[in-house]
Amino acid sequence: QMMDPRRSKKSFDDDDGSIICGMSKKAPASSDAWSLAPGAPNARQGLVRVASKLGWEITWTDGTECVVEIRVYRESAVSFAAAVTGTKKEAREAAAAKALASSFARRRVAAFQSSRELTFEIYFAANFAGAYGDGALWPRLWTYVEASSSRANHRCLVGVDTEGNGRTPPAMVQIATPDVVILEVVPAGGGALSSNLRRLLRDDRVTKVFCDSNANRDAVCLGLSYGGPRQDVLNLEECLGLDGRQRRGLARICNLVGLPRTEGHRFVKDDHGWRFFESPRGQTLRSLADVPRKHQRYAAIDAWMTLLAGQRLLNANDANDDDDANDDDANDAKEEEKKRKRRRKSEE
Numbered sequence: 001q002m003m004d005p006r007r008s009k010k011s012f013d014d015d016d017g018s019i020i021c022g023m024s025k026k027a028p029a030s031s032d033a034w035s036l037a038p039g040a041p042n043a044r045q046g047l048v049r050v051a052s053k054l055g056w057e058i059t060w061t062d063g064t065e066c067v068v069e070i071r072v073y074r075e076s077a078v079s080f081a082a083a084v085t086g087t088k089k090e091a092r093e094a095a096a097a098k099a100l101a102s103s104f105a106r107r108r109v110a111a112f113q114s115s116r117e118l119t120f121e122i123y124f125a126a127n128f129a130g131a132y133g134d135g136a137l138w139p140r141l142w143t144y145v146e147a148s149s150s151r152a153n154h155r156c157l158v159g160v161d162t163e164g165n166g167r168t169p170p171a172m173v174q175i176a177t178p179d180v181v182i183l184e185v186v187p188a189g190g191g192a193l194s195s196n197l198r199r200l201l202r203d204d205r206v207t208k209v210f211c212d213s214n215a216n217r218d219a220v221c222l223g224l225s226y227g228g229p230r231q232d233v234l235n236l237e238e239c240l241g242l243d244g245r246q247r248r249g250l251a252r253i254c255n256l257v258g259l260p261r262t263e264g265h266r267f268v269k270d271d272h273g274w275r276f277f278e279s280p281r282g283q284t285l286r287s288l289a290d291v292p293r294k295h296q297r298y299a300a301i302d303a304w305m306t307l308l309a310g311q312r313l314l315n316a317n318d319a320n321d322d323d324d325a326n327d328d329d330a331n332d333a334k335e336e337e338k339k340r341k342r343r344r345k346s347e348e
Helices: 043-054 088-101 103-114 120-127 135-149 195-202 250-257 274-278 293-347
Strands: 057-062 065-071 078-083 116-119 131-133 156-163 172-176 180-185 206-210 233-235 265-268
Touching: 043 057, 043 088, 043 103, 057 088, 065 088, 078 088, 088 103, 116 120, 120 293, 131 135, 131 293, 135 156, 135 180, 135 195, 156 293, 172 195, 172 293, 180 293, 195 206, 206 293, 250 265, 250 293, 274 293
Parallel strands: 116 265, 131 180, 156 206, 206 233
Antiparallel strands: 057 065, 065 078, 156 172, 172 180
């Protein structure tokens, strides 16, 4: 089974902020950080809630001053301090209040509030021009792998996601390239991964990109792990340069890394599609034909969006590495030139 989403391709552009294709209206702009933390009992909890919604990392340091540091992907950290004149709890409350009232927080909250919500479904429909389906697509995936892995200074990436991953192997595995998403159902009752999928998971030319949970269920159910000697299995949550223990979820990661054609929008994710695969029906699948089309599409979207976020994140990091290397080369060249000038002067 293969589906071509181009038949339902839609634009998410909208001039007046009205609802289009499941996209909500533009939220009213506000610069008050507390607007993202309604009902928070105090500034500390309010800051935690704002940080969670915006994907920030916050850390506390206690001493003669209580300092809260906020880190955002690819930005310099900012700190807010309060003197410890009473209890540590009171000092943390004062530092959090400063952070929430700061121009740093106000600007980002205003941008968040003025942005329009964009679902993965709509972005997929507007930007994915390939096909998704069963194992008939493996030849196209291997063509991509061969072409991509042969390019110099280029990392071959695939997005990987699983459904029904409370068991090993899972109910379904999704593998995404830019224009192909393979949906592999693992038959219930003793089914195994296909030879193509096992080959892909072993192929160290291909970087497998996940957006995994705290328990790393996606990787574990496929017999993989992050870190260690293998460098071809990556979790987006741990690639942001932030604390990997604070899980952000795929939608927030996509917002942080900034996908193309999303200016003025922020992603929201449908978190209900997974329920089918955890249901009794979803746990007894025999083939892709047993999966309703809307759930096939949901599964394909998750893997494809994981790939896009991985491309944006890892390519940016690789570019920074290249820039650092170029800077080092330039500095070395300058030093060599200085040495030559000193030698010429001494000879004179």
